[in-house]
Amino acid sequence: MGLHLYDTRRRRVRPFEPQRPGHVGVYVCGPTVQSAPHVGHLRTALPFDLLRRWLTHGGLDVTLVQNVTDIDDRIIVNADRDGxxxxxxxxxxxxxxxxxxxxxxILPPSIQPRATGHIPEMIALIGALVDGGYAYPGGGSVWFRVGRFADYGALSHQRPDAMLPSAETEPGKRDPRDFALWKAARPGEPSWTSPWGDGRPGWHLECSAMAGKYLGPSFDIHGGGLDLVFPHHENERAQTVCAADGGAGTGEMARYWMHVGLLTTGGTKMSKSLGNSVLVADALEAVRPQVLRYHLLSAHYRSTLEYSPEALAESTAAHDRVETFVRNALDILGGPGEAAALAADDGPPDAGAGRSHGAGGAEAPTPARVWADFAAALDDDLAVGRALAAIFGAVGQGNQVLSKAHSRALAGWAEVTRRMLAVFGLDPHEQWPSAGAELRSALDGVMQIVLDLRSAARSRHDYTEADAIRSRLAAAGLVVEDTSEGQRWHLA
Structure with a gap:
């Protein structure tokens, strides 16, 4: 059916068609770098990494711009606090x-502009808005005139006349709904020279200027967290549209607006201001990075995701099941090259008929069918639940032939599993070789010695010793399985 994405602006899932054939321009609001990153930041960024990988897999050239807000009230306050x-x-x-x-x-952005590196573009944008009558100077600042933009509120689906005014009185501001494009300089704070006096840019302004510079006044996808819909993205859209078409509202900054749901802990939004955020560094002391990635991608991007020890434990078990299958399969097949060669004999995962018939005429799933289900899921607004179900379906089928002399069938399941995992950025062979590649090689050698000792004990019918070796390995987190092809081990 082709890719479909939910558009916040239109409140529905729409077929995705790039503005320029073969190329996709994506702008993702990046971090305000006032303090260390927490897992909520990763939750917002990861769905766009998945989307980018899926678009690239489909043969599209993706330009992903993610800004860095390096000047902001919070940065100034925290710097002063830290001396x-x-x-x-x-x-x-x-x-x-x-x-x-x-x-x-997470793949690095194609372009990573900093706010402080784009002051000239911001001043030019303000000038265009002032000249068009959509902004005015006052009190040393410059304000966007919300009442002049008839389509204001269309993104967040709010009526301007129903919006609550700011409780703070600001010099020069004519309407409580208006927002700052340029903030007047304050003593001891960084400032730049502008036609309206020394000052610094407003938060909303920077993204309009940087998105316009690198992607143009209209581009394909604008993304960020759900908490940015209003006021940040609403104000971005207003600035950009007014500067581009005189405020008629006939243009559109982004053709699709995508927003990621909140990350919660104990049912409450994770937030620095609430004091319940979990720093990335602390999270990585509890789980491996690939498990954290899996967990933060395991729920649909528009849904709320709970972060808790219990949820992490479930994700750890699920991820380890997939990782164990891939590694065991590649061990049996002799490595990824041999697996790919065997799988290629039956054609690529997305080729051929979808299903084969098993015993009694029942339809049995094939790698081709599983890949088709996976692709259909991601094309349906990145439906990761169904995509993960396809992955686990492939793992289940692969485990059924893991201990049997069906190497070609095993290769097919291993390859389609790895292909799906690669889209998720979770292929344990290619994308996470650092998960003990050198140690794994050394451990393989040590384990072979131990397994030889166990095999020798069984040969002399000393099953007590053989069981003791197996039990001691299990206590150390190493599982030994006896198969028709001999002993096999994996991490618990």
């Missing part, structure tokens, strides 16, 4: 975010 400069704090935390994204396998 450091705004620039030092922003640089340090930008590196921390980059490290966190990289650790969980």
């Amino acid at each position: 450091t400069s705004v620039w030092e704090l922003a640089t340090r935390q930008t590196r921390a975010f980059d490290d966190a994204y990289r650790t969980v396998g």
Whole structure:
């Protein structure tokens, strides 16, 4: 059916058609780097990483722009609290975010612009809005005139006349609904020169300027967290449309608006302001990065996802089941090259008929059918629940032939499983080789010695010793299985 995505602006799932054939432009609101990253930041970023991988898998060229907000009230406050400069704090935390994204396998953005590097573009955008009568200077700042944009509120589905005014009185502001494009300089804070006086950009302005520079006034997808719909994205859209078409509302900043649901803990939104956020560094002390990635991708991107020890334990067990199958299958098949060669004899996973007939004429699933189900799921607004069901279906089929002399069948299931995992960024062979590749090689050698000792004990009918070896290995987290092809081990 082709890719369909939910559009917040239109409140429905729509067929996705790139503005420019063969190319997709995506703008994702990145972090405000006032403090260390927490897992909520990863929850927002990961669905767009999955979308990017899926679009790329489909042969599209994706330009993903993710900004860094490196000047903001919160950065200024935190820098002052820490006794450091705004620039030092922003640089340090930008590196921390980059490290966190990289650790969980998020691909780096095609372009990563910083707000402070685009002040000229912001001033030019403000100038266009002032010249068009959609912004006005006042009190040393510049304000966007919300009442002049007839389509204001269309993204968040709110009526401007029903919006609650800000409780804060700000000099020069004519309408409580208006928002700052340019903030007047305050003593001791970073500032830049503009035609309206020294100051710094408003938060909403920066994304309009950077998205416009790198993707144009209209592009394919704008994304971010659900909490950004209003006021941030509503204001971005208003600025961009007014600057582009004179405020008529006939244009559109993004053709699709995508928003990721909240991450909760104990049923409450995870937030620094509420003091219940879990830092990425702390989360990675509890689980491996690929398990954290799996957990944060395991729910549909528009739904709320709970973060708790119990939920992490379930995700750990589920991920380990898939990882164990892939590694055991590749061990039996002699490695990924041999597995790919055997699977290729039967054609690629998406080729051929969907199902074969098993005993009694019942239809049996094939790798081709499972891949088709997986693709249909992701094409349906990234329905990860169904996509993961396809992965576990393949793992189940593969485990049925794991201990049998059906190497070609095993290769087919191993390859389609790895192909699906690659889209999720979770292939344990290619994307996570650091999960003990060198240690695994050394452990393989040690385990072979231990298994030889166990085999020798069984040969002399000393089953007490053989069982004792197996029990001691199990206590150390190493499971030994006796199969028709000999002993096999894996991590518990």
